[in-house]
Amino acid sequence: MRGSLPRILAVLLKEFTQLRRDRITYAMILVMPVMQLLIFGYAINMDPRHLPAAVLSHDTSTLANSVVSALERTGYVDVRYLPRSDEELDQLIRRGQVLLGITIPPDFTRRVLKGERAQILAEADASDPQAAAGALAAVSVLPTEALRNERVGLGMPRSTAPPFEVVVHRRYNPESRSPFNIVPGLLGIILSMTLVMMTAMAVTRERERGTMETLLSTPATPVEIMVGKLTPYVVVGLIQTVVVLVMARGLFSVPMARTAAGWLALACGIVLFIVGNLSLGYLISTVARSQLQAMQMSMFYMLPSIFLSGFAFPFLGLPPWARVLGEIIPVTHFLRIVRGALLKEQVLADMGNDLLALGLFVLAVAGAALARSRTTLD
Amino acid sequence: MNERAIDVRGLNKSFGDRHVVRDVSIAVDTGRITGFLGPNGSGKTTTLRLLCGLLTPDSGEGTVLGLDFRARGDAIKRQTGYMTQKFSLYEDMTLEENLAFVARVHGLEQRRERVEDTLHRLGLFDRRRQLAGALSGGWKQRLALAAATLHEPRLLLLDEPTAGVDPKARREFWDEIHTLAAGGLTVLVSTHYMDEAERCHDIGYILYGRLIARGTADSIIRDSGLVTFLGEGPGIDRAAHLLAQADGVLSASAFGAAVHVSGVKREALEAALAPWRKEPFRWSEVPPSLEDVFIQLMGRERDERYTS
Ligand SMILES: Nc1ncnc2c1ncn2[C@@H]1O[C@H](COP(=O)(O)OP(=O)(O)OP(=O)(O)O)[C@@H](O)[C@H]1O
């Protein structure tokens, strides 16, 4: 045992020496935990507040306004939109701009005053049950809290039953089945994980093994090399997509797109997303100097894709700065597209922004990867 | 078609503050085999990479295959075969797959025939289904040569193509290169082996990034002005050791049972040898070998560096 100490020391010192040479790994060891902790520590809030809501009020009385202010006072929701019609409200919910839509009927005040059973309608986007639960928590306290002062003013007895009730609609996922939300989300995570990591090795491997020298001495141009290297993985991505969707349907009964327009929208999103991930992997591989570095960089990208995209936590429940970060990540847009197409019957028109964002991502990242590709070894 | 396949002047390349190739001007006639010699780290690989467009020169101009070598890199690449010093084909693909890839990337027609021809020509046909990574060193070199010549280039740049290859395989390798050159191919080949240098039509010797000798082996030997004596007899190797320190002796080294003692000044050399001209030693003047000359060239350059 005493004899092996110097040898242990030899190996130990060698490891430290190599670690020190590998600058990026070195940086990752420090930067990774600090950055991830700062970002996710502050961004992730298990009790999301200020979720966006819309109120469609057919009743302009002060009583109705009191209900709205009571809703905001809970802190769980912010009323961001005041649509004028059912269609407008419906579109806000379908496109994911609000998580909660409140409709106050025209006879609300009259019925409250008369002591008849007044009702308001609360529609929550339950495609993400976790987020919907947050919004509905705010609604549930309304009947007892909302008109407390007004009722005293109107001389109503305090003890009677609540003056109105809330009818709750959980749309898109009425039974709040979490697989409906998680499984489509997993498609995005699985695709990112495999595609980014696989292509992140693409150029790095050639450089590490020395085959880059042969490749560069051929007439192949950087664009040709990139397209040639990435195309097989488009096929890989499509196969994975089919497998995940078939299992989602077969094992978890996740709804599928119901119209051709829905499938078309989904297909556009999937192709853009796959190409975006591949470009990102390729960009990583032009930067990383070893395959290990490529792995680390891919991991560095995966964590925000999980936490800030709306996969693990409701996107609308994140603080604004984290949502800005999230908007940069393709998974965020992809999740909206997949959930939209599968659960919310969205078509191309509903996904315009997300498809555009994915398109821009592809252009920017593929451009950067090409700009970094070299035809020479220097 | 007696133009120059390579005609570049004033080639320079630095990595950071290391000036690795200095003012190299090199001309190679079509169909010639030029050996490229020089000690480790003298800039052979770098020069070859500059010539085939894998590195961008800091300065320099001229033509390769009649094309402006700085502007027409793509066109030059198409007609040049480059065999790297380190094996750089795909080890996880078979020989056949590697060659098929090279054939495709060069846009060759009748790929299948050409790949098979090449496999036959280099004696690789029986191993075509083996993974390249599983080949021994010598066979890897053959495969690399096959890949570099598959597209029938007009210029072949070989970087130490026979390092670690057995004598028989080396001879076959050189026969192959001579056959190709007879067909009009121009070859620039770096090597550390003197016998290979002698198989070249002419030689370039590069040292610390400078091309300091150029011409046929004979002319380089003649121009060196070197005088060499061959000493034989029991215990001569110990004598060589002492001779090496003597004034007027540039090098004294053992060749088996004999020693080569060289110097540039005949009188000084004779004077140094005088104490050893006795039994049991026998001395005779011989033409210097290339190696003697190169060792002298290395010494000379070092002296110049100290004085400058
Ligand atoms: N990419 C690079 N970055 C920095 N320095 C380099 C690079 N490539 C080569 N060098 C340096 O340039 C010098 C010449 O190297 P080169 O590989 O051309 O020598 P060589 O003559 O081929 O040597 P050898 O006979 O060992 O193959 C060496 O000092 C080497 O360290």
Ligand SMILES: [Mg+2]
């Ligand atoms: Mg070299």
